[in-house]
Each structure stands twice: as structure tokens, then as C-alpha cells.
Amino acid sequence: MVSERVERTPVNGAGLPPERVVAAGSAARVLVAATARALRGDDCGDLGHPGPLSRLTGAPEPVRRAAAVRAAGRAALTTDEIAAVDAERVAGWFTGQYPDRRYPGVLLGSPHGAAAHLAAALGVPWLPAGFELAGQWARGAVDRPDAAYAHGATLAARLLDANPRVHVRQVHCPASRGAAAGAAVTFAVRWRTLPEAYARFLSDRLEPAAPVLLLHDARTWPVRDRGDGHSFQAGCPAGGLDPVDFHPDARALGRVLRAAGGEETRWTAPEVTVAGAFAEHGVESGFEHDARSFGDRHGHPLHRVVVPQPDALSAVTADLYRGWLRRAGKTGNRLVVECGRLLDPGQVVRAGLVPYWCENATTRRVAGVEWWLAGSEPFSSVDVLPEPPGLRSPAYAGLPQWLAVAGFGRRRRALDRGAARGYPVASVPTRRATEVLRNQPCDLPAPPPLRMAEALTALRDAGAHQGLLVC
Known part of the structure; x- marks a missing residue:
């Protein structure tokens, strides 16, 4: 069960349990579970519990920041725990969550909520190309990315010693993590x-000739990468800002750092060695090469879907669902907008x-759904589930923008009050989405599973207009 609390687990020779390793609430963990x-x-009614900040919605900002720092420190791994991480065991934990049967395909790669919906329609698993973890930084400072890099390099070296087949991308982003950074x-x-573990799963669970997506x-971001397996980026696409906004003179950075209890005058980012590297959720070329080689050897064709922005895959998947539902005799006119x-x-x-x-509550991502709705056939009902980011930032959408999304519904326009209460600093667990969606009327039976060939055709045809590349 994905929970906002992670109990301390003793280090032992068998390695650290994956439940302790993979960051609670991280994209890969939540999407595999869902x-x-x-x-x-x-359903996801057992996923997530209210976080420690949920009781402090009305507290002064300094109190909330201090609580966020304490919670992040408790959840993070110690140096010894990081040395005990076994990335192979994490992969086995992901595959072990799926029912023991054969599947007509599989989705691999970058985390994206639409991929989870696509997998559910196809009746296939989704497996990530990586995972997120956090390491303790006892004397850390949100406004010192140079110090974060130095400390992270030491921790990364311990991780890489035990896991030479991974790359460690460190992300220091106060815009998305606030004081916890x-x-x-x-x-x-x-x-x-x-x-x-993935190779065994594909060998044992895929039907003959089943494709791999x-x-x-x-998305790209400037990084420092010396070729030692550890790279660093200040900021990230999920923070809603551009790389240029992480310059000490940027007004947006100043607002972000002050909200997180820092000062822009202390901000000195490490040098950049690669201006256009793939950001933290990119797929390593070796991972893709191995997946393609596996498919060639075992008769499983691999199709690569390149996503330029999260909105593109979200829009194509929504359109795909609408057509899938209508072919089964349903209206396809009821929309739910999920977040995070x-x-x-x-x-x-x-x-x-x-x-x-x-992907999150940034203004850009919310504007993406507004643009898609403006160009789509109208929906009779629109339900919106805005995940509060848990902090204040100029990059996040306000409730009026979320209400504008709900306003596209012709008959029903609903913004979840539970998620909106205390927005943007509240903390809402995954199960809140389940509680809301359980109240939606059933429309059973469900359509027959979507065929992989149909999904590929839709991704190629509709995706071309959104910038998706399928090859």
C-alpha cells in the first residue's frame, strides 16, 4: 500500500525493502499501484493517507515549512540505507504487484497518468524505467544547490557502488518541493x-508476439554530468518554471525561495555541462536498447512513443477513451480531469x-486541458480533481483556473470540494480520487479490452497533431 508515512526499517544484508526505498507518493510508485x-x-481506496501537513492547513507559513522539513528528513534514507538499496529488487517489487497471468502487451518507460489509463483499457501492465528515492541532508539549505550537489554526489557514490547498472539524476527543485528540498x-x-526482473516478467507473462510500448x-533540462553515473539539475519541468527562471536574478526564483524560507542571494547553481539533456523522467538509451533487443529475440515488436509534453499523451488518451467507449455503445460524454x-x-x-x-497543478498543465477542451466536442459533465501542490508558488494554478476547467461541462460542472479545501497548501491522498469516483453512476458492462493495434493507430494518427512521435 502506498502511504504518506514510511516506517524506519533496519538495514540488513538482504538489502532494503523496496517499500522503504521508493519514495512514498512518487509517480512510479503510485502509477504501478494504481x-x-x-x-x-x-480501486485505489487503500492508497495513501493524509500527510503530516494535512493538519496544518491554516498554520502560519514558518510552522508549515518547519513541519515539511521534519517530515522530509524522517522519510528520507540514511547514508547506510542508501548503500543497502538494491535496484534489481525494486524492479521485482514492481512486477510482483501484477496478477499472475499472460498479457497481450506491456507499457514501459516514463511515468505518466495517461499511461496508467491506457494500460487499464488495454488490460496490460505498466512498468517504469526508473524510480525516485530521497536521501537525508541534515544540514541542508533550500537555497544552496551547490551544497546539495556536493552532498548528493557522496550519497550517489554509495548507491552506485552497489548498483552499477543505474544512472542517478539528482534534482534540486524548490519550485516543486518547497522547503523539503x-x-x-x-x-x-x-x-x-x-x-x-523485467526480462523474466516479459518472458513469462507476455502472449506470443505481444507488442511492447x-x-x-x-523534455530536456540543463544538467551537470561528469560521466560518473551521477548527474544534477537545478529545477525540473514539473516545477512549472523554465531553466532560465533558476538564475539568481530571476524574479520567479526569488518568490519561490522566499516562500520556501530561503534567499535568492545565496543561490549558486553548479555548472552546466549538458545544456539539453533529457530531464529526470527520460529513459536511458541502454534501457531502450535492451528492451528492443529483447523484443527482437523473443518476437515482441517494440514501439517507441516520444512524448514532447505531458499534455500531448493526456489529450490523445482521452480522445482514445472517448472513441473506445462510443464503440461499445456508451456516450463518452462524461469527463474526469485528474491531477497528480x-x-x-x-x-x-x-x-x-x-x-x-x-501531471500537476501548474498553470501550464491546467492551461493544457483548457486548450484541449476548447477544441473538443463538448462534454455533458466535467468533474475536476485538483491535487493541491502543498506549497505556494507563482507557477501553480489558482482555484479560479480549475473552476474554468469544470465550466466546460454543459450540464454538470464539479470541482471536488475535498481537494479544493485548503488549496494550494493542503495534502490530499490518492484515495480521495477513489472516494469521489465511487459516487459516479456505474456504466457497466465495461467495453471489451482495447486492442493494442487500435491504440497504436490512435497514437500515430491523433498523436501527430499533438506532437507525439510513434516509431
Whole structure:
């Protein structure tokens, strides 16, 4: 069960339990859990608990910042725990969550909520090309990315000693993590080869000639990479700002740092050695090469889906769902707009809804769904589940923008009050989406599973207008 609390687990020779390693609430963890439950016929009602900040919605900002720092430090791994991480064991934990049966295909790659919905419609698993973990930074500072890099390099070396087949991308982003960025360093651990657990899963669970879809987040970011397996980026696409906004003279950075308890005058980012590297959720070339080689050897064709922005895959998947529902005799006129961890693919299928997933609550991502709705055939109902980001930032959408999204519904326009209460500083667990979607009327039976050939055709045809590349 994905929970906002992670208990301390003693280090032992068998390695650290994956439940402790993979950051609670991280995209890969939540999406695997949600997809696996959908394939089992379950919902996400057991995923996530209110975080420690949920009781401090009305507290002064200094109190909230201090609580965020304490919570991040408790959840992060110690140096010894990081040395005990076994990335192969994490891969086995991901595959072990899926029902033991054969599948007509599989989705691999970058985390994206629409991929979970696509997997649920196809009746196939989704497996990430990496995972996120956090390491303790006892004397950290949110406004010192240079110090974060130095500390992270030491931790990364311990991780890489035990896991030479991964790349460690460190992300220091106060825009997306607030004060917590000064209490823990965040690592996006990406497999440079196909994990053995994945290879076994594909060998044992795929039907003959079943295709493999590899999703690749093609967003780029300036990084420092010396070729030692550890790279660093200040800021990230999910923060809603541009790389130029992380310059000490940028007004946006000043606002972000002051909100997180820091000062822009202390900000000195490490040098950039690669101006256009793939950001933290990119797929390592070795992982893709191994997946393609595996497919060639075992008769499983690999199709690469390059996603330039999250909105593109969200829009194509929503359109795909609408057509899938209508071919089954349903209206396809009821939309749910999900955000971040607030999703439940199983309940979406049960209710016969069209899902559109926003990566987060940034203004850009919310504007993406507005543009898509403006160009789409109208929906009779629009339900919106805005995940509060848990902090204040100029990059995040306000409730009026979310209300504007709901306003596209012709008859029903609903913004979830539970998620809106205390927005943007509240904390809402994944199960909130399940609680809301359970109240939607059933539209059973569910359509027959979508065929992979149909999905590929839609991704190629409709995706071309959104910038998707399928090859």
C-alpha cells in the first residue's frame, strides 16, 4: 500500500525493502499501484493517507515549512540505507504487484497518468524505467544547490557502488518541493539496462508476439554530468518554471525561495555541462536498447512513443477513451480531469468516464486541458480533481483556473470540494480520487479490452497533431 508515512526499517544484508526505498507518493510508485489494482479489478481506496501537513492547513507559513522539513528528513534514507538499496529488487517489487497471468502487451518507460489509463483499457501492465528515492541532508539549505550537489554526489557514490547498472539524476527543485528540498536530496534512479526482473516478467507473462510500448518523456533540462553515473539539475519541468527562471536574478526564483524560507542571494547553481539533456523522467538509451533487443529475440515488436509534453499523451488518451467507449455503445460524454496522484483507472472504467490527466497543478498543465477542451466536442459533465501542490508558488494554478476547467461541462460542472479545501497548501491522498469516483453512476458492462493495434493507430494518427512521435 502506498502511504504518506514510511516506517524506519533496519538495514540488513538482504538489502532494503523496496517499500522503504521508493519514495512514498512518487509517480512510479503510485502509477504501478494504481495500474495493478485496475488489472485486478480493484480501486485505489487503500492508497495513501493524509500527510503530516494535512493538519496544518491554516498554520502560519514558518510552522508549515518547519513541519515539511521534519517530515522530509524522517522519510528520507540514511547514508547506510542508501548503500543497502538494491535496484534489481525494486524492479521485482514492481512486477510482483501484477496478477499472475499472460498479457497481450506491456507499457514501459516514463511515468505518466495517461499511461496508467491506457494500460487499464488495454488490460496490460505498466512498468517504469526508473524510480525516485530521497536521501537525508541534515544540514541542508533550500537555497544552496551547490551544497546539495556536493552532498548528493557522496550519497550517489554509495548507491552506485552497489548498483552499477543505474544512472542517478539528482534534482534540486524548490519550485516543486518547497522547503523539503533543503531537508533531503532527491534522486531519480534510472536503469541503464533492462532489469533482470523485467526480462523474466516479459518472458513469462507476455502472449506470443505481444507488442511492447516504450513511453519516453522527451523534455530536456540543463544538467551537470561528469560521466560518473551521477548527474544534477537545478529545477525540473514539473516545477512549472523554465531553466532560465533558476538564475539568481530571476524574479520567479526569488518568490519561490522566499516562500520556501530561503534567499535568492545565496543561490549558486553548479555548472552546466549538458545544456539539453533529457530531464529526470527520460529513459536511458541502454534501457531502450535492451528492451528492443529483447523484443527482437523473443518476437515482441517494440514501439517507441516520444512524448514532447505531458499534455500531448493526456489529450490523445482521452480522445482514445472517448472513441473506445462510443464503440461499445456508451456516450463518452462524461469527463474526469485528474491531477497528480489523484487518479483511479479502475473506477474510471467502471463509470464509463473519459480521463484526462494533468501531471500537476501548474498553470501550464491546467492551461493544457483548457486548450484541449476548447477544441473538443463538448462534454455533458466535467468533474475536476485538483491535487493541491502543498506549497505556494507563482507557477501553480489558482482555484479560479480549475473552476474554468469544470465550466466546460454543459450540464454538470464539479470541482471536488475535498481537494479544493485548503488549496494550494493542503495534502490530499490518492484515495480521495477513489472516494469521489465511487459516487459516479456505474456504466457497466465495461467495453471489451482495447486492442493494442487500435491504440497504436490512435497514437500515430491523433498523436501527430499533438506532437507525439510513434516509431
